[in-house]
Amino acid sequence: MRKLLLALAASTAALAFAASPSLAQDKTKACWIYVGPIGDFGYSYQHHQGLLDVEKHFGDKVETAYLESVPEGADTERALERFARSGCDIIFATSFGFMDPVQKVAAKFPDIKFEHATGFKRDHPNVSTYNSRFHEGRYVQGVIAAKMSKTGVAGYIASFPIPEVVMGINAFMLGAQSVNPDFKVKIVWANTWFDAGKEADAAKALLDQGVDIITQHTDSTAPLQVAAERGIKGFGQASDMIKFAPETQLTSIVDDWGPYYIERVQEVMDGTWKQSDVWGGMKAGHVKMAPYMNMPDDVKALAEATEKKIKDEGFNPFTGPVYKQDGTLWLEEGKVAPDGEVLGMNFYVKGVDGELPK
Amino acid sequence: MMRLQLVKRPQHSAFFSAVSPLIALALTMIAGAIMFSVLGKNPLDALYYYFIDPLRETWSLHELAIKAAPLILIAVGLSVCFLSNNWNIGAEGQFIAGAIAGGILPVVFPDFQNVLVLPLMLIMGMIGGAAYASVPAFLKARFNTNEILTSLMLVYVAQLFLDWLVRGPWRDPGGMNFPETRDFHAFAILPELMPSAGRANWGIVFALLAAVILWFVLRKTLKGFEIRVLGQSPRAGRFAGFSASHMVMVSFLISGALAGLAGISEVSGAIGQLQPAISPGYGFTAIIVAFLGRLNPLGIVAAGFVLALSYLGGEAAQISIGLSDKAARAFQGMLLFFVLGCDTLIHYRIRLVGLSVAKTGETGAETNA
Numbered sequence: 001m002r003k004l005l006l007a008l009a010a011s012t013a014a015l016a017f018a019a020s021p022s023l024a025q026d027k028t029k030a031c032w033i034y035v036g037p038i039g040d041f042g043y044s045y046q047h048h049q050g051l052l053d054v055e056k057h058f059g060d061k062v063e064t065a066y067l068e069s070v071p072e073g074a075d076t077e078r079a080l081e082r083f084a085r086s087g088c089d090i091i092f093a094t095s096f097g098f099m100d101p102v103q104k105v106a107a108k109f110p111d112i113k114f115e116h117a118t119g120f121k122r123d124h125p126n127v128s129t130y131n132s133r134f135h136e137g138r139y140v141q142g143v144i145a146a147k148m149s150k151t152g153v154a155g156y157i158a159s160f161p162i163p164e165v166v167m168g169i170n171a172f173m174l175g176a177q178s179v180n181p182d183f184k185v186k187i188v189w190a191n192t193w194f195d196a197g198k199e200a201d202a203a204k205a206l207l208d209q210g211v212d213i214i215t216q217h218t219d220s221t222a223p224l225q226v227a228a229e230r231g232i233k234g235f236g237q238a239s240d241m242i243k244f245a246p247e248t249q250l251t252s253i254v255d256d257w258g259p260y261y262i263e264r265v266q267e268v269m270d271g272t273w274k275q276s277d278v279w280g281g282m283k284a285g286h287v288k289m290a291p292y293m294n295m296p297d298d299v300k301a302l303a304e305a306t307e308k309k310i311k312d313e314g315f316n317p318f319t320g321p322v323y324k325q326d327g328t329l330w331l332e333e334g335k336v337a338p339d340g341e342v343l344g345m346n347f348y349v350k351g352v353d354g355e356l357p358k
Numbered sequence: 359m360m361r362l363q364l365v366k367r368p369q370h371s372a373f374f375s376a377v378s379p380l381i382a383l384a385l386t387m388i389a390g391a392i393m394f395s396v397l398g399k400n401p402l403d404a405l406y407y408y409f410i411d412p413l414r415e416t417w418s419l420h421e422l423a424i425k426a427a428p429l430i431l432i433a434v435g436l437s438v439c440f441l442s443n444n445w446n447i448g449a450e451g452q453f454i455a456g457a458i459a460g461g462i463l464p465v466v467f468p469d470f471q472n473v474l475v476l477p478l479m480l481i482m483g484m485i486g487g488a489a490y491a492s493v494p495a496f497l498k499a500r501f502n503t504n505e506i507l508t509s510l511m512l513v514y515v516a517q518l519f520l521d522w523l524v525r526g527p528w529r530d531p532g533g534m535n536f537p538e539t540r541d542f543h544a545f546a547i548l549p550e551l552m553p554s555a556g557r558a559n560w561g562i563v564f565a566l567l568a569a570v571i572l573w574f575v576l577r578k579t580l581k582g583f584e585i586r587v588l589g590q591s592p593r594a595g596r597f598a599g600f601s602a603s604h605m606v607m608v609s610f611l612i613s614g615a616l617a618g619l620a621g622i623s624e625v626s627g628a629i630g631q632l633q634p635a636i637s638p639g640y641g642f643t644a645i646i647v648a649f650l651g652r653l654n655p656l657g658i659v660a661a662g663f664v665l666a667l668s669y670l671g672g673e674a675a676q677i678s679i680g681l682s683d684k685a686a687r688a689f690q691g692m693l694l695f696f697v698l699g700c701d702t703l704i705h706y707r708i709r710l711v712g713l714s715v716a717k718t719g720e721t722g723a724e725t726n727a
């Protein structure tokens with residue numbers, strides 16, 4: 001086999017030089033690694049839309065590359081190192097599990113900028129973190145769910161019990177309780193970010209328990225499609241999934257990473273990039289809501305008003321009084337939760353059904 | 359109605375046995391080139407990035423070693439199982455059990471820091487993997503349960519147990535509730551072989567050592583003979599005084615220990631902490647590696663590198679020419695298909711059977727599948 005490889009090497013030697021990455025100095029190279037496939041129409045898909053926005057915005061001035069379905073673990077470090085060595089000027093690592101590999105590779109390549117989504121470690125000056133306040137959108141969804149539900153119970157398909165997901169559940173709950181104080185949420189942990197089969201099973205299990213509206217913090221369109229089959233309503237995730245469930249989707253949180261990516265790539269071009277920790281929400285345009293559909297006008301009006309309150313009036317979903325699940329007071333009347341506490345959230349608020357996996 | 363039959367050849371050609379991997383590689387390249395052309399990519403470019411680019415630079419060779427090490431280590435252990443007709447499908451679980459057992463020291467006793475930590479971790483990792491493998495082995499030896507099912511099911515138990523540990527009791531106290539343990543301290547890290555050149559660690563050395571030792575044991579010792587005899591003919595083995603149930607334990611303990619060693623080497627070498635997912639399916643891929651290497655430890659070394667190369671090559675092709683992840687996987691599948699297909703055709707020939715002669719064919723003692 002080695003001989004054949006050598007033969008092949010020889011026959012493609014000329015090609016090797018022709019095909020090796022051209023080191024065009026005037027172009028800025030921006031690279032992305034995704035945890036899922038870009039065809040998930042959810043989380044990774046939206047990051048990829050951000051990449052496309054960057055291409056559209058900068059045209060010839062930028063070169064892009066990406067790797068999809070990169071496993072979290074030893075493979076991550078290799079993917080990052082490959083990018084670092086292939087001439088990327090800035091690398092966006094878009095999943096929480098990429099956090100430690102980012103620190104390790106960033107230490108080796110101090111001239112390359114690393115951007116890690118949803119993490120908290122910035123061990124080196126060339127590492128920034130960024131995230132979006134998706135829970136703002138979940139608060140709006142909670143308001144809609146409480147208005148639309150007849151049983152007063154929503155089903156929630158959750159991925160992993162990390163703060164990001166827990167804060168989403170709580171924000172949804174608080175939104176719902178602002179309409180109906182007795183509203184309940186049932187949760188199924190799918191233990192995956194993207195697995196259409198598991199997500200569909202979770203949706204069916206929830207529907208069998210009498211929920212009449214479902215929402216999800218997993219990335220496939222399967223739960224919405226199950227909801228459509230059973231004739232109930234649901235919410236999309238990460239992107240506008242209306243075309244998969246035209247009669248079913250009420251709205252969807254749309255992650256719009258484009259503005260952030262364009263800004264950061266621009267800074268690399270200008271030489272003004274600095275380490276930062278950005279947590280933008282509706283106000284910054286990083287979180288958007290898909291058009292409100294399949295609901296009566298009064299619900300739509302309330303949803304729009306809630307969105308406006310968060311976007312324009314700076315309303316924080318975690319504003320007291322808020323009680324923890326066990327009934328103890330977490331936030332006093334009028335007090336707003338500090339970001340630090342929200343980012344490390346590992347408890348449910350009152351009204352959530354079940355126990356947080358620990 | 360016509361059907362195809364595989365008929366065992368009375369003797370297989372030594373020449374074709376030797377060149378079969380080369381034929382398979384050539385067929386893969388042809389089929390791959392067709393697929394790449396259809397996808398609108400230059401096939402030469404694609405093949406170049408797939409097979410040559412990852413071998414061009416030192417750091418990439420190190421990455422190849424990192425990827426190949428756990429595959430080889432697990433697969434040589436599995437070869438003992440498979441040769442003795444014990445079907446350990448649960449190496450993935452034993453890998454995780456080893457990682458957990460070895461991880462006890464740096465995670466639960468982070469203040470215990472000295473040069474003993476790493477050797478102890480490796481030993482505990484092997485014990486952990488072996489202990490986990492002993493469960494299906496005991497069940498088979500004692501109750502004659504189906505080890506394929508029990509070992510496979512225990513994989514999910516191990517995965518969920520690790521998941522629970524890193525979200526619960528072993529969660530990093532300074533980690534903002536994220537599901538991962540504290541970082542291993544410096545004494546608990548498996549050192550890199552040549553830190554200035556790349557990040558390959560001692561895992562690859564363990565893998566190569568294990569392959570050479572097991573090759574020697576299987577070829578040159580009575581134990582190796584016992585393993586093969588019991589695998590090929592349990593009855594003959596019994597006449598020779600070999601105990602089949604003893605062999606169940608031995609083969610599972612060996613492969614469990616090696617899978618455990620692979621697990622602890624991976625977390626202490628390549629990852630540096632425990633997290634919910636520590637393996638992209640090494641324990642299952644190693645089954646393919648074991649058969650690709652024809653259950654010969656030295657063949658497995660080659661097979662491990664080939665499979666590792668196909669992962670790295672897929673990545674290189676994705677970045678460089680925008681070949682999709684799925685196409686890269688399909689190409690990897692072609693490679694395995696042709697290798698196993700060529701092997702099969704060396705040992706069997708295809709016979710086309712018409713309906714009228716089917717009956718005589720079915721009575722043929724040599725008929726297989």
